Amino acid sequence: MPPPKTPTIYDVARLSGVSIATISRALNSPDKVNPETRTKVMEAIDRLGFVPKAEARARALQSANRIGVITPFFTAPSFVQRLRGVAGTLSRANYELVIYPVDSVEHMQGYISSIPIMGNLDGLIIMSLAIEKTDARRLIENGMQTVLIEFSHEELNSIIINDEQGGRMVAEYLIQKGHKSLGFLGDIEPPERYAIHPVKSRLEGFKKTLEEAGVSFPKKNIKQALYSQENSRQAAYELLSMSSRPTALFAASDIQALSVMKVARQLNLRIPDDLAVIGFDDIDMADYVDLTTVRQHLDESGRLAAEMVLARIRDGSRALQHINLPLNLVERATV
Amino acid sequence: MPPPKTPTIYDVARLSGVSIATISRALNSPDKVNPETRTKVMEAIDRLGFVPKAEARARALQSANRIGVITPFFTAPSFVQRLRGVAGTLSRANYELVIYPVDSVEHMQGYISSIPIMGNLDGLIIMSLAIEKTDARRLIENGMQTVLIEFSHEELNSIIINDEQGGRMVAEYLIQKGHKSLGFLGDIEPPERYAIHPVKSRLEGFKKTLEEAGVSFPKKNIKQALYSQENSRQAAYELLSMSSRPTALFAASDIQALSVMKVARQLNLRIPDDLAVIGFDDIDMADYVDLTTVRQHLDESGRLAAEMVLARIRDGSRALQHINLPLNLVERATV
DNA sequence: TGTTACACTGAAAGTGCTTTCATTTTTTCT
DNA sequence: AGAAAAAATGAAAGCACTTTCAGTGTAACA
Structure with missing residues (x-):
């Protein structure tokens, strides 16, 4: 008995009587395919229990659609608000958000050295952490699109406040x-x-x-x-x-x-x-x-950071940006 | 300035003057390639900082060491605290945390149907979302270790309160x-x-x-x-x-x-x-x-959830658990 | 010296999916 | 009804590797 292979897009195509291109479209841009065809396709997909393989997809797409955020104790309110900005933008752009909470020095080191290698991140946002020259170099050499928040480095995008x-x-x-x-x-x-x-x-x-x-x-x-x-x-x-x-x-x-x-x-x-x-x-x-x-516009800083990585992923030739976010004193009731 | 593309196996091949097949072999079955050639290849690899992506991915596929969390507006304090519990446990166990913020119905549908599929997650935690039978089935059929928080389903682990x-x-x-x-x-x-x-x-x-x-x-x-x-x-x-x-x-x-x-x-x-x-x-x-x-022990619920997925990933035969977390009234100064 | 075995190597055929481009079909407008 | 525009589809070319297959060149043997 042959091993029960997991179904591929080809199996679906055969079963539903359309081309693999149409399957792909039915899945990724449903509006570009006739509703009837789509229904047929979906039925076939369900029947086979088809599941597009991430690896293949990433290969074809040349991107994992995933960006990482390295941050210390990401549950502190200020970080959370930054993350909120990041997440909003990413989600709209259909990117996954991977969080790397840093709780020690080695952690940070480890992340930076292994992340680009893993090669399954399209971009990186580093929050409120000082990164060393060698780490920055590694990031740059690996072509990892990076933006720093609350810290700046000549050769990396950054968002800071005064x-x-x-x-x-x-x-x-x-x-x-x-x-x-x-x-x-x-x-x-x-x-x-x-x-x-x-x-x-x-x-x-x-x-x-x-x-x-x-x-x-x-x-x-x-x-x-x-x-x-x-x-x-x-x-x-x-x-x-x-x-x-x-x-x-x-x-x-x-x-x-x-x-x-x-x-x-x-x-x-x-x-x-x-x-x-x-x-x-x-x-x-x-x-x-x-x-x-x-x-200090926390949400905004996250949003901007995400937009910057995204922009750079789309067009790697974009000039480096170093943004200085304004500060406002908000008068309420405690002074 | 051209975008600093990450080198591929082709670049290495060109630089070292051999075919891509040899590069591949030098990397995957070194004994099958002439030591001299291998040395040349390795030099080129080092020089370019080449990193075989698919390989990393394939390895990652065996076990991605990555668990996902689907949650609505993950920046609301209560969700953040749950996440804190999750993140703490995961980080200690050396797992990555991928966050899928749900901001609409379709989003949720999309995630559930595509996540197990993508096969790059070892486990899944779904917070405060009602999941439908078909979605649950899909998760189970794909062997995705899942735990639900604030919602329960017969065939999935869950953590709830009364x-x-x-x-x-x-x-x-x-x-x-x-x-x-x-x-x-x-x-x-x-x-x-x-x-x-x-x-x-x-x-x-x-x-x-x-x-x-x-x-x-x-x-x-x-x-x-x-x-x-x-x-x-x-x-x-x-x-x-x-x-x-x-x-x-x-x-x-x-x-x-x-x-x-x-x-x-x-x-x-x-x-x-x-x-x-x-x-x-x-x-x-x-x-x-x-x-x-x-x-309602928010942090604890996250910690527990993470521990449950981890345990199940290690030993898939573990019995399902449905945990009911206790509630305590905390007297402070507003009553 | 002629064979044979063998270690190396490259060409090319997959891998499962996305996307472009060209083609066909349908709709809309006159 | 006929032309033009729009929508739907398939063929095929990638993507970055792995692996098979068919050679090469050389060492080993008779």
Whole structure:
């Protein structure tokens, strides 16, 4: 007994009495084939249990229609929103989304070196990770269309924001609102080697502007806090229970601003009367809780990134782009 | 500038002055080719950075080490948390995560019919989507290891919760807290054909318990509201500006509970004194804003689902599992 | 020295699908 | 009814490899 071969497009063609081209069309662009024919074809397909083989398809198409995203803890709200932008664009363009969550340095290394080799990705988006020269080279040499978000590299497309300017905006706004005693809470020194340092820049801009305006900003008003809820709360608590507590707090991310708000609530501090809080990112949740914050267009960054890879996949000769996304201060109810 | 095409076996052949067949052999059965020739070939391969794509794919086909997740708007917090569970487990097991965001009926149909087919997925997790018999059959026939979350099917693994019981828990709790006038807000009738109806069940349980306890629950206290922020706010507003406004509101999802809270704030209603709010899901954010809610172990559901597919991939003979995850009422500060 | 065996190698035929191009059929318009 | 336009279809040419088949050239043997 011969092995029960899985049916191919040829079997379907024979059974339904049309050419393989028509089968292919019935499957991929149904509008280009007569409804009746299509029905016949579909019946044959069902009867045989036909299933187009991905490998063959990818070969013929010369693309897997799949793009990958490398990102640290992709479930943090800000990353999720970026991903949302990516996913929307990709889905519309009929591309698959493969996620590579990075939770360690080796992970990242491994991904970068093996991904292009696997050769089943058409493009790559790398979020919020610093990539080294050799890794970049490898990507480029393998012709992998790549775009970086929140990090830039001469030879790769990138989308960034001006974190320092963001810090300045916050400082200016707070000063203008009459605050004289300010505090800062954020993850200034991420431990990972591949981490980037946007928070540092935000603090820098913030600090400089305060200095320039002659507003005192003692070291003790700056609190390092990991992204985690517990850690942020602890830091917020320390900041808010100082003898001369600041009247306004700049949290380097919205999530951390929420922690501050929670602690303030526990301490019976009214916001914004007793304490002004301002965040950074403008995640969805910021609107829900009326948090004043700096919008960095997260969804948009993802959308743009996806559009850039897609564009480059279609036309590899496109010039490199380095996009600097604008920042806006969104006034809500916490300042 | 020509696009940096990735080299093919032809390029290698040209460079090393042999035929493509020899290249192929040098790679796949080295013993059948003259060592000198082989050396020449390998040099050319290295020089071009050639990577046999089909081979990689073929290997990948044996086991793609890749599992897919079909989910509606995967960026909604509750889905993200499930994904977080999935991703954690997968990443540890060295599996890739492919996300298929469903935004329309056809999408879903398309995925289910083409995914198993494509044969480049080892397993599949389908979240919060009702799948039809024929689709389930197709999955089973193609030997695709599948687990369903929030929906169950006799022949597929599934992880569900008891939504009705969740509704009952909320009602009991609210009654016990002395509330006599209750309201409900949720997306009772999702429009999509593939949608599931957990909210309906939650409402049912809620309603029944109230009836049994003799607490009146007029129709006008039930508001249908889409998941969207705007829609939820509108509904909350209507509910809260009725002449005899309820003293407690059950929002069928935390996100919608947040909308209720926002509207309450605008209306100058104090929570929980003027209005009690209780949600459902226990997303991360619930803790941040001290929302009382029903925990449905989102992360855990994802983790479990991933573990189930993985287990089944390793041992296809494993018995089907239908897991019913427990629900807990988490008391925080909004009731 | 003439055969034979053998190790290498290239041409070419698959592999299962997509897509272009040309052809046929149908529809629309005058 | 006839011409022009539009729709539907099939033939065939890829796609990037693998594998078979039929040679080559050379070493080994009688």
